Amino acid sequence: MQGITYHISNRIATITLNRPDKRNALNAEVVRELRAAFAQAEADENVKVVILAGNGKAFCAGADLEYLQQLQHNSFEENLIDSKELMQLMQDIYLLEKVVIARIEGDAIAGGCGLASIADLSYAVPAAKFGYTEVRIGFVPALVSVFLVRKIGEGRARELLLTGRLISAEEAVKHGLINGVMAAGSIQEEVQALAEKLCGETSANSLKITKQLISAALDKPLADALEAAARTNAETRQHPDCKKGIGAFLNKLKPDW
Known part of the structure; x- marks a missing residue:
């Protein structure tokens, strides 16, 4: 795996997006690797909780724009196949039989914000920004909209998806997009402790x-x-x-x- 890392400790699988130079942006290879990693965690009886994180200054900046530019040369059928792979990743995470905790230590934008909102529990550092910015580049938040409406309701989803504005971690909590804000110096330990508590007490x-x-x-x-x-x-x-x-x-x- 080149775009992610996978580590298991104390019945906790940590899946880390590992393209810090690209702000952990998603492309076809990363999506395939994420699907494989979540499937591995699902099948492993020794794994009870999954943590999703990002290496570097961003959690995930959404789709890789260079990759999106390449896809413009694809046929509709080719783009549909590619879109369905991302659809399956989001569905995999949402329906995973094990608890998924997103540890957000940087900005979660567009599809990255989608990953944050699909996780069962999500916690961010105070400096993290959230937003569905697709409309700003002539794109649409198609897949994430399905999950966002379910999570925070139509009214709030409309406001975020149509304006494409960025919101703070504190505002993301108020919207119900994430569960809480944790200090940058302690978020890794706090999320780990929460995962271990779920493993030991449930x-x-x-x-x-x-x-x-x-x-x-x-x-x-x-x-x-x-x-x-x-x-x-x-x-x-x-x-x-x-x-x-x-x-x-x-x-x-x-x-x-």
């Missing part, structure tokens, strides 16, 4: 099922969603993790997750 099966419930909540009519939730509730009661967790609680013990 059931992997419960995390997976809860993510599925959240992802599906807006896709069904209320009655259907409740019916599916009731079935999931009943099924989970039979799972060994539920039996272990309840047994440990009743015996005033800490379950070994």
Whole structure:
């Protein structure tokens, strides 16, 4: 892998965008490498939480503009294939059975802001800027719009996507785009501690099922969603993790997750 690095420690896989000279911009190769890395983390039973980070001064500047310029010579069919690869990456992250935490130590712009918003939990340094700037260069925030509307609602999504303005990390928290701001000198340790806490204090099966419930909540009519939730509730009661967790609680013990 040339555009990213992949590291595992204490059941935590850290996937780091590693093109600091290009502000970690995305191209076809990086997208393929990211998909492969997330698939590897998904399949590894020793991995429980995934951290997504960026090396250098930016988290991710979105699509590589030189790469976008090259794509202008492609046919519609070729561009559709390329677009669907990025679509699959975003879907992979959103539906991953394991918790994904974005550690944002620099600007997250356009598609990079999309990656930040798709993660389950996202934390940024105070200096980080966020924005969907596609309309400023005659492009569109097509894929990220699908996830952004789900996350922060239509009104706020319209304002961010149509103006293309940059917002601070504090404003990103107020919009519900990210979860919190952490000091630059401690964000790595704090995110690591959060990931380790999830590993040590939560059931992997419960995390997976809860993510599925959240992802599906807006896709069904209320009655259907409740019916599916009731079935999931009943099924989970039979799972060994539920039996272990309840047994440990009743015996005033800490379950070994």
